[in-house]
Structure formats: structure tokens, C-alpha cells
Amino acid sequence: xTNAIAKLGAIVAATAIIATAxxxxxxxxxxxxxxxxxxxxxxxxxxxxxxxxAASARDPYTVTKPQPxxxxxxxxxxxxxxxxFSGATPPSQAYSGAAVLExxxxxxxxxxxxxxxxxxxxxxxxxxxxxxxxxxxxxxxxTADAQAALGVVIDKSQAVAGDLVxxxxxxxxxxxxxxxxxxxxxxxxxxxxxxxxxxxPLFVRLTL
Numbered sequence: 001x002t003n004a005i006a007k008l009g010a011i012v013a014a015t016a017i018i019a020t021a022x023x024x025x026x027x028x029x030x031x032x033x034x035x036x037x038x039x040x041x042x043x044x045x046x047x048x049x050x051x052x053x054a055a056s057a058r059d060p061y062t063v064t065k066p067q068p069x070x071x072x073x074x075x076x077x078x079x080x081x082x083x084x085f086s087g088a089t090p091p092s093q094a095y096s097g098a099a100v101l102e103x104x105x106x107x108x109x110x111x112x113x114x115x116x117x118x119x120x121x122x123x124x125x126x127x128x129x130x131x132x133x134x135x136x137x138x139x140x141x142x143t144a145d146a147q148a149a150l151g152v153v154i155d156k157s158q159a160v161a162g163d164l165v166x167x168x169x170x171x172x173x174x175x176x177x178x179x180x181x182x183x184x185x186x187x188x189x190x191x192x193x194x195x196x197x198x199x200x201p202l203f204v205r206l207t208l
Contacts, residue, residue, distance in 0.1 A: 163206075
């Protein structure tokens with residue numbers, strides 16, 4: 001009987017050894033490798049979920065479309081700029097730099113910037129210079145570049161009152177002979193006398 005029990009015990013032990021040898025290598029570890037990978041992946045996804053949740057709280061701020069502020073402001077300026085012009089005295093003297101400035105000054109603070117070339121409506125920059133010089137029988141075309149094309153570019157040191165101040169493709173005014181100009185500047189403003197110039201304008205002497 002004792003021998004039989006001993007044989008049975010030996011068989012059970014042998015079977016246990018064979019079963020252990022047949023298991024994969026990672027079965028002897030505390031946690032299967034595949035389980036560790038899945039756990040790490042779940043943790044990563046959870047981390048991304050946390051980031052997404054934090055980001056979603058900011059979405060209303062980051063995806064809001066910009067409003068056309070500049071257009072709205074320009075519209076307000078156009079609507080709020082009232083024509084104050086009540087009449088101007090025609091030039092009282094022959095064409096000269098001083099006479100041009102005297103006539104040009106009558107529209108300061110009276111006529112708003114716009115697309116027109118008449119004090120009863122509005123003055124664009126070139127509409128203003130066109131109108132002022134027309135008072136002396138000088139016909140200028142529209143656009144700053146076309147007006148400048150009727151003269152010659154001179155050095156700033158040679159410029160005198162009544163010459164044109166020209167920013168190619170952009171703007172034109174009437175030089176005051178002292179570092180400033182008369183001009184119709186931009187939306188929301190009136191014809192004005194600027195005491196200084198900006199950037200690097202060119203000075204043009206009309207050759208009509």
C-alpha cells in the first residue's frame with residue numbers, strides 16, 4: 001500500500017513538472033506581458049481623454065470666427081462724418097503757391113473724405129487736389145499716379161508751396177512749403193493740414 005501511494009505521488013509530481021515546462025515563459029511572472037501592454041495603452045488613452053476634456057473647455061474661444069471689426073469701424077466713420085461745407089471763396093489772385101494754399105485751406109475741417117471730387121459731397125485725396133487746382137484753370141485727372149505723371153519729380157530741398165506730395169499708388173496732397181501738406185486723408189476724417197509728412201513721399205512739380 002505504501003509503495004502504491006509513493007508511486008502515485010511520483011506520478012503527480014512528474015505531471016506538475018511537465019505542465020510547468022509547457023507554460024509560456026511569461027506565465028511565471030506576476031502579470032502577463034500582454035496585460036501590461038493593454039494596461040499602459042488604457043492609461044495613455046485616459047491621459048489623452050483628460051487633455052481633450054481640458055481642451056474642449058477652451059473650444060468656444062479658439063473656434064470663434066473673427067468679426068469684421070475694420071469694416072464695421074469704417075461704416076461707423078462714414079456714417080458719422082457730416083459734410084460741413086457752406087461755400088468757398090474762389091481764388092482771388094493768380095496762380096501761385098501761396099494762392100493755392102489759401103484756397104486749399106478753405107476746405108479744412110469742412111469736407112469729409114470720400115470718393116468724390118466736389119466739396120458738396122466729399123473729397124478723395126486726388127479729388128481734392130483736382131478741385132483745388134481747377135480753381136486756377138488747371139485740369140488734373142483723377143488718381144494720384146495720373147496727377148503725378150503730369151509733372152516732374154524734384155528733390156525735397158527744391159519743393160515749394162503748391163507742389164504735389166505723392167506716395168506712389170497710394171496718396172497725394174499739396175505741399176505747404178514748410179514740411180507739411182494739405183490733403184484729404186482717409187475715412188472718418190476731413191480735409192486737413194498736416195504739419196509733418198510720413199514715410200518717404202516724392203515731390204512733384206507740375207509742368208502744365
